[in-house]
Structure formats: structure tokens, C-alpha cells
Amino acid sequence: MILVIVGPTGVGKTKLSIFLAEKYNAEIISSDSVSIYKNVNIGSAKPSIEETKGIKHHFIDRCSLNEEYSVYNYQTEARKVLNELIDKKKNVVIVGGTGLYIKALLYDYRFTKKTKEDEDFSNFSNLEIKNKILSLDPNNQIHVNNRKRMIRFLNSYEEKDTNNNNINTPLYDFITIGLTTSRDKLYEIINTRVDNMIDKGLLEEASNLFNKGYKKLDYIIGYKELNKYFRKEITYKESIEEIKKNTRKYSKRQYTWFNNQMKDIKWFDTNFIDFNKTIKEIEDYLVSFNIK
RNA sequence: AGAGGUGUAGUGUAAUGGUAACAUUCGGGUCUCCAAAACCUUAGCUGGGAGUUCGAUCCUCUCCACCUCUG
Numbered sequence: 001m002i003l004v005i006v007g008p009t010g011v012g013k014t015k016l017s018i019f020l021a022e023k024y025n026a027e028i029i030s031s032d033s034v035s036i037y038k039n040v041n042i043g044s045a046k047p048s049i050e051e052t053k054g055i056k057h058h059f060i061d062r063c064s065l066n067e068e069y070s071v072y073n074y075q076t077e078a079r080k081v082l083n084e085l086i087d088k089k090k091n092v093v094i095v096g097g098t099g100l101y102i103k104a105l106l107y108d109y110r111f112t113k114k115t116k117e118d119e120d121f122s123n124f125s126n127l128e129i130k131n132k133i134l135s136l137d138p139n140n141q142i143h144v145n146n147r148k149r150m151i152r153f154l155n156s157y158e159e160k161d162t163n164n165n166n167i168n169t170p171l172y173d174f175i176t177i178g179l180t181t182s183r184d185k186l187y188e189i190i191n192t193r194v195d196n197m198i199d200k201g202l203l204e205e206a207s208n209l210f211n212k213g214y215k216k217l218d219y220i221i222g223y224k225e226l227n228k229y230f231r232k233e234i235t236y237k238e239s240i241e242e243i244k245k246n247t248r249k250y251s252k253r254q255y256t257w258f259n260n261q262m263k264d265i266k267w268f269d270t271n272f273i274d275f276n277k278t279i280k281e282i283e284d285y286l287v288s289f290n291i292k
Numbered sequence: 293a294g295a296g297g298u299g300u301a302g303u304g305u306a307a308u309g310g311u312a313a314c315a316u317u318c319g320g321g322u323c324u325c326c327a328a329a330a331c332c333u334u335a336g337c338u339g340g341g342a343g344u345u346c347g348a349u350c351c352u353c354u355c356c357a358c359c360u361c362u363g
Contacts, residue, residue: 009328032328033326033327033328033329034328043328044328068326069325069326070325070326070327071324071325071326071327072324072325073325074325075325097328098327098328099323099327100323100324100325100327101327103324104324104325109324110324111324111325112324112325114325141322142322142323142331143322143331143332145330145331145332146322146323146330146331146332147330147331148326148329148330148331149323149330149331152324152325152330153324156324156325167324215326216326219326219327219328219329220328221328222328223328224328245317246328247328249317249328250328252318252319252320253321253327253328253329254328256320256321256322257323257327260321260322260323261322261323
């Protein structure tokens with residue numbers, strides 16, 4: 001049995017996944033592009049050792065912050081782990097907020113294999129790059145301003161898999177559960193969660209990592225804003241507000257992804273006062289699939 | 293209470309006696325490897341009233357709100 005748990009940040013996915021993994025004697029595969037890195041513990045809201053209740057968690061602390069790790073690596077490794085667990089007839093709970101990682105793992109999503117060095121486009125304007133693309137692919141839809149995507153396209157064009165039209169075809173049998181809540185409630189939770197992270201020592205954690213100079217941190221919410229504070233670009237208070245704001249925006253994008261890129265999600269409202277009620281609803285739902 | 297100043301989008305700021313702008317927030321969206329990323333996009337404003345004027349956000353008066361100083 002493969003159970004997939006999705007939803008925006010802060011709704012209680014981790015808690016639910018551990019409960020269900022314990023109940024169904026499953027191992028957990030995390031689909032989170034940040035907690036896959038070591039040392040970003042508080043800011044990525046990783047479960048503590050006590051919280052994991054001894055359940056095997058894959059892809060948490062998988063690599064170090066100076067390693068390059070992409071969705072392609074994740075897809076390769078996570079499928080391997082997943083296949084092994086299936087062979088062992090082990091139940092699996094896949095949980096995470098990174099939609100692309102989940103989709104790449106479970107659907108027929110194909111990435112191109114790198115065979116040559118990346119070309120340098122720094123001397124080209126966005127429009128010039130776009131025109132290059134159009135000469136190869138007249139119907140290309142990548143927006144002119146999306147330089148990163150355009151360059152990525154050109155650097156992978158030759159190896160492109162032309163049969164890659166199956167990104168919505170699932171490769172496994174799985175049940176997808178979404179946890180959600182009202183927008184207002186979610187924003188409230190995000191705001192207090194950031195404050196809690198600070199209480200738990202996020203500032204110190206971020207400061208230690210900042211001093212080691214990991215570039216990756218400038219891409220991670222909670223660290224990139226504090227880095228700006230450490231560089232004296234903004235005040236401490238401003239950095240906290242930015243963390244909250246960026247987390248809210250992130251959660252919004254997660255909704256967009258899960259609503260539009262993944263089908264067949266059964267959504268449940270999180271009951272924050274009595275989480276057991278949420279769990280009960282989900283258990284009842286799973287019974288309808290003969291999962292007990 | 294008196295004197296002065298300021299009122300433009302949720303916020304921060306432009307501009308003009310003739311179609312009110314930029315950033316940002318909010319909302320919506322895109323997605324084949326930095327995805328907690330990158331990018332796109334809808335909407336929204338001249339404090340209220342009166343006057344001058346063909347036409348006022350701009351000039352005048354008044355009310356209201358806020359700020360500073362004096363008491």
C-alpha cells in the first residue's frame with residue numbers, strides 16, 4: 001500500500017504521516033526539497049527524533065548543503081527506495097510539500113540526461129535567447145522573462161526525450177490524501193510557526209550556517225531572509241516579517257500546484273483543536289479501500 | 293484651544309488644470325532537475341462637501357482625519 005500525503009506547509013502533514021506510518025507499519029519517504037539537506041533542521045520543520053517514533057524516514061538529511069541535489073537525483077534514488085519497499089511488501093507513506101518531487105517520483109516524468117557542458121548565455125539578452133529557442137521550437141511557450149527556464153531549455157534541447165508526454169501517467173498504485181485548511185487559518189498558523197522556530201533557536205542555527213557560507217541557503221525560506229539580516233541589509237524584525245511573508249506565498253504556490261498538477265487528491269480539513277478527529281476521518285476513508 | 297503642515301490602491305511613493313503612474317501586498321496562474329526556485333497575470337486609489345472652470349486629484353472655501361509646535 002502506498003499512501004501519499006500532500007498539502008501546504010504547516011497543515012500537519014508530518015504529524016499525520018507519522019501516525020499513519022505507525023498504524024500501518026510503514027516506512028516514510030519524504031518529498032521535501034529542503035529537509036533533504038542536513039543541518040537545516042529548525043527552519044525546515046523536520047520532525048525530531050522523538051517525533052519520528054522510530055519510524056524509518058527516507059530522504060531526510062540525505063545530503064549536505066554544499067552538494068548539488070536536484071529533482072532528477074531525487075527521482076532516481078526515491079524510485080529505487082520505493083521499488084525496494086514494494087518488493088519487500090512494505091507499506092509506504094510518501095509525504096511532502098514539494099509537488100514536483102512527488103510528481104517526478106510517482107508519474108512518468110522524464111528528465112534529460114546531461115551529456116555536455118552547459119553553454120554560457122550571459123552575453124545574450126532575454127530576447128536573443130528566446131529567439132534562439134523559437135528557431136529550434138517555433139511553438140515554445142516559455143516566457144521571455146523566465147531566463148532560467150529558457151537557458152535550461154537550450155542546454156537540454158539536444159538530449160530531449162521527444163516521447164515525454166506522459167507526465168500525468170502514474171507509475172504506481174497509490175492513494176493521495178491532501179490536508180488543507182482555510183487560507184486565514186493557514187496564514188495564522190504560518191505566522192505563529194515562524195515565531196516558534198525563532199524560540200527553538202532558528203537564529204542561532206541560521207547564523208552558524210551563514211558563517212559556513214553555504215550558497216544554497218539563499219534559496220531557502222527562513223535562512224535567506226536571516227542572511228540578509230546578517231549582511232545588515234535589513235533589520236532583524238524585517239527579516240522575520242519576510243520569512244512569514246515568503247512562507248505564505250510559498251503555501252499559495254503549493255495550493256496552485258496540488259490543485260492543478262495533481263489529480264485525484266482527496267482533501268481533508270485539518271482540525272487544529274482536535275487532530276484525532278482529522279485522523280479518524282482519514283482512517284474511515286482508508287477503510288473504503290480495505291486498508292485497516 | 294491656537295499656529296503650521298499633510299491627506300493619491302491594503303502599504304510605500306510618483307504625476308498632472310485635460311485617459312492617474314510605479315513598487316509591493318492580496319487574489320489567480322504557469323511548470324520536464326537550484327521547485328522553499330523561476331516566471332506570468334487580474335483587480336484596486338486622488339478623505340467628504342461646495343465653489344472657480346468647458347474640464348479640478350491639482351486653484352479657492354469648508355468639514356473631517358492625522359502629524360508637529362505653542363498652551
